[in-house]
Structure formats: structure tokens, C-alpha cells
Amino acid sequence: MINSKKIIALGMVALALVLGFETNVTKVKAAEVIAEDVEEESIEEETEDVEEISDEDSDDEVEVEAEEDDTTVDLDDETEESNTIEGPIVVGSDADSINDAIDMASEAGGGTIIVPAGHYSEQLFIETDGIKIEAEVGAILDGEDLTPTDDANAMIYIQASDVSVSNLEIENFKYTGPSEDITTTGIEVADGSSNVTIKDCIIHDIGCIYTTVSEEYNGHGIYVSGGVKEPTTDINISGCELYDLHLGQSESLALNGNVSNFTVNNNYIHNCDNIGIDAIGYEQTKEGSKNRELDRARDGVISNNTVEYISCDPSINITYESKCAAGIYVDGGDHVIVFGNTVSYCDIGIEVATEHPGVAVTAIYVHDNILRENNAFAGIAFGGYDPKITGWATGCAFENNYIYNTSGTCFMVQFACSGTNVIYQNTFDAQGSAVKYQEVFGKLSSGNVVVRNN
Numbered sequence: 001m002i003n004s005k006k007i008i009a010l011g012m013v014a015l016a017l018v019l020g021f022e023t024n025v026t027k028v029k030a031a032e033v034i035a036e037d038v039e040e041e042s043i044e045e046e047t048e049d050v051e052e053i054s055d056e057d058s059d060d061e062v063e064v065e066a067e068e069d070d071t072t073v074d075l076d077d078e079t080e081e082s083n084t085i086e087g088p089i090v091v092g093s094d095a096d097s098i099n100d101a102i103d104m105a106s107e108a109g110g111g112t113i114i115v116p117a118g119h120y121s122e123q124l125f126i127e128t129d130g131i132k133i134e135a136e137v138g139a140i141l142d143g144e145d146l147t148p149t150d151d152a153n154a155m156i157y158i159q160a161s162d163v164s165v166s167n168l169e170i171e172n173f174k175y176t177g178p179s180e181d182i183t184t185t186g187i188e189v190a191d192g193s194s195n196v197t198i199k200d201c202i203i204h205d206i207g208c209i210y211t212t213v214s215e216e217y218n219g220h221g222i223y224v225s226g227g228v229k230e231p232t233t234d235i236n237i238s239g240c241e242l243y244d245l246h247l248g249q250s251e252s253l254a255l256n257g258n259v260s261n262f263t264v265n266n267n268y269i270h271n272c273d274n275i276g277i278d279a280i281g282y283e284q285t286k287e288g289s290k291n292r293e294l295d296r297a298r299d300g301v302i303s304n305n306t307v308e309y310i311s312c313d314p315s316i317n318i319t320y321e322s323k324c325a326a327g328i329y330v331d332g333g334d335h336v337i338v339f340g341n342t343v344s345y346c347d348i349g350i351e352v353a354t355e356h357p358g359v360a361v362t363a364i365y366v367h368d369n370i371l372r373e374n375n376a377f378a379g380i381a382f383g384g385y386d387p388k389i390t391g392w393a394t395g396c397a398f399e400n401n402y403i404y405n406t407s408g409t410c411f412m413v414q415f416a417c418s419g420t421n422v423i424y425q426n427t428f429d430a431q432g433s434a435v436k437y438q439e440v441f442g443k444l445s446s447g448n449v450v451v452r453n454n
Contacts, residue, residue: 088112088134091120098124098133098141105131115139115168121146124156126163135168143173143206150181154188154223155206164197169204174246176209178216183250184208185220186242191258192230198222200239207246215319217248221272226258227284228291235262242267247274248319251329252310255297256280262300269307273317274325276307276346281332282356282391292359298334303341310346311376323376326351332391335363342370349374349403351381353414354391361391367399375434379403382423383416387444390415397422405434411453412438413445421448428453 085108095101098115099122105111110130117138123146124133143155155170170186186203189196207219221242226232235255242252252272255262257280269276281296289295307327312320327343330336332354343349349371354361371379380403384390393416403410403426410428428436437453439445 085111088114090114090116092116092118097122102126102128102131110162123152123154126156126158127160129161129163131160131162132164132166133168134164134166137167139167140169140171142171144171146173148173148175148182148184150179153183154185156187157190158188158196159190159193161194161196163193163195164199165201166197166199167201169202171203171205173206174209175207175219177211178214179218180216183218183220183223185223187222188220189222189224189232189235191225191227191232193224193232193235195234196224197236197238198240199236202241204242204244208248209246210248210318213318215249217246217319218250219245219247220250220252220254221245221269222253223250224255224259224262226256226260226297228258228294231258231260231294233259233261235259237262237264238266240267242269243271245272246317247272248317249274251275251278254278254280255300257284257297258294259297260299262297263303265301265303265305267305269305269310269327271309274310274312274320275329276310276325276327276343277302277305278326278329278331279333279336281334281361282354282359283332287356287358293334296332296334297330298336300333300336302328302330302336302338304339305341306343307341307346308344312347323347326381327374329353330361330364331355332359332361333364334361336365338364338366339368342372343374344372346374347376348381349379350401352393352396353381353384354393355384356391357389359391361393361396363395364393365397365399366401367397369401371401371403373404373406375405375407378409378412378438379405379428380410381412381414382421383414383441383445385414387415387441392416392418392444393421394418395420397424398426399424401426402429403427404429404431406432407434409435409438411436412440413448414440415444417444417447419447419449423448423450423453425452 089101089104091098091101101113106128112132115135117136119140119142121142141155155173175182175184184207186206203221208217224235245252252269279297285292285295310325310327311323312325314320324347326348327346329351352364383393410430430436
């Protein structure tokens, strides 16, 4: 399990010590995290002791029962064995379609499905735990002849645990015109899912076909959601390529709401008409909700991705009036680490903010990223874009990032004005008409710790 709270808290304390200062916030955060870890370890040890004692007692009982009656038959074991599938299910030989194979695996309580090369015109629904789809090279899930509906928006829909999808190519799933209800998606991981891996998949030509001007266009390459009452946990998305996605108001790869312990790494996302990667908070609950803090993507890592040519240019994406799409965006997230990514030729390289008033994006650690020519706006944009209608930022750190711009701004501070935010030892390489560093809202952009940048 990713312990990003501990990593960020200890990193912030170490950074504060290097700089010769230490805020009460970083002390408290680190202390809270370490205390939580100690308490968790203590509970785990006690639980293990109890389980050992329980197991010993259980073994004794079994031995006594065996001595009394050697002919006892466990019917449950026999039933489980009868439903078990030996070896993987191969589409085309063991099952006529991928969905037939999913049904077979579901009846058996899980299983591995092999998808040979070929075109498959079907939407997949995985709602049983323990299903693994392994595609061979050239296996393509083709949505060209399929029409998205309000209850079947995705080419692959997952609402289960212990699921993996690997090596599958997904293409040509589109919806024409605006819609309030339809969000065309390559892969959706729905509320309540856990331990889901999406690996080495290629997703392209998914999303909207624009007709009339409207904001009611939405699409995703990969979309992971978590509900306040149905959390989604332990998500790994790696080695995927997403491109030529037409997204309207949405994102190429999004983690939205009560999603925790996620990793998004080593993906290649390019040539899409809105945000590349987004960790989102506060969209599913209203202001003042008692559960609002659960409505945040958190405790995750976004690392070693390559993101380029991401733009919501209004000449292409008619839902926007200006270029403002980020390659990587943490919008209202909490305790997310963003490192080792290369982001180039996007409207904004990396953005850390929240679009919702009265709340903050918190504890985001952005370090050792390379940002090149994200010229339409900024290499890094930090804080809410409008103090009147958005929230602010606290406890965030930006360290050792290289930002090269030939226009726009290398590092732009918006609505973020807390001494718990640290901008430290970054390289601002401004060429042409570019500006190295800018605070755009006066006092509402000041008060952050800004040291040793060049």
C-alpha cells in the first residue's frame, strides 16, 4: 500500500530543515502520520497474535472432529472444485466472444481470459471479482459499429475487485453531438472497485464528435470513480498509450472522488483535446457536505509519464474559449506525489489547484519533473484560477523541477498564499518572450516560501 502521507510529511519536514525553518503545520502533519503508523503496526501485531491463537484452537477442533468421524464430507469444497476452470479461457475456442468468456469466468468465481489477435465488436462488463483479461498482440476492441448509451458509456466497464486488463487495444467508440447523459469512455472503473490493474493498453479515437456549440460534450480514455459510500482503492494504471481522444469538458485519464492508493506511471498520453491526467476532488458533493473530504482522489503517485500535445484549442474543442488544458492536473486532490514526468507542448504543463470555492488542494508534492514549451499558459500553474469562484492551496511543495518556456510563464502562482507552500530549487529557463515567475493576484498569490530557484 502506498503511504504517500508519510512520504510527503517527512519530505516536507526534511525540506523545511534544509531551508532553515520548520512550520508548525509540517511538525504536526509528520507527527500525525508517524503516530498513525505506530498505531497501525500495533493493531496489526495484536491482530496477528489473536489470529495465531484462533488458528491453533481451530486446528485442535478439526483434529477432534476427525477422530470422531472420519467420513465427514465438506460439500462446499466439492461445489467449489466442480466450478473451477482449469487453465485460461481462450476466446474463439473455449468461448465464442469475450463476454461469453467473462460469463464463464464469472460462474467459476474468477479466471483468466486469453484474447487472441483480431477485431472484437463488443462492450465488456466485468462485475465479478478475480477476472483477468490478457490480450495477445493485435487484439482490438472496436467500437465503430457500437452506439454509447446513458447506461453503457464504456467499451470496458469494471465494478469488481482483483481485476486486470492488459495489452488490449480499444478504438473508434464515439458519440455524435452534445449529451447531458453520455460520456463516451474507453475503460471505466466504477465506485467500489479495488485492486484493479490496467496495463499496456492502447486507447485511441474515443470520445465526442462535435456538431453544435455546447458544453455538453464529455469523453474519457480511462475513468476511475469512487463514491463517498463506495470507495475505490488500489488502482494501478501503467504502460498505457492514450491518443487522439476528443474529450469535450473531460479528461484523457481521470481519477475522480473517493479514490485512494493509486499509481499512474509510465504511460504515454498525447494529442488529446483536453487534460492528460487528472486527480479530482469535490466534484460529487456539495459545499457544506459532511462527507466532502472523502470526495477527493488521494494517497496516490503520478510518475514517469510522458504527456505531450495536450490542448483544448477552441478551434478543435468547441467547448472552450481559450487554451487552458494541463498535461497533468491535481484538481482538489490530497496527498499526491507527482514526479519524474516529462510534459511538453501542452497549454499548461502541471497544474495544482481546485476549481471549487471554500476548499483547498492539499499536500501535493511535485518534484523532479521536466516541463518543456508549455507555452499557451504556464509550465506550472499553482492555486485556484479565480479567487472569487475557486479554492486555494495549502501544504504543497514544488522542488527540483526543470521548466523551459519560450512564451507564457515558467511558474505562475494564482490563488495560493500560505507559508505552508514551498517553491524550492526549481530551474526556470525562460527564453524568447517567456517570464520566469509570476504572482498574478497580489496578496492572494504571495506568502508562499519561494527560495533558491533560478
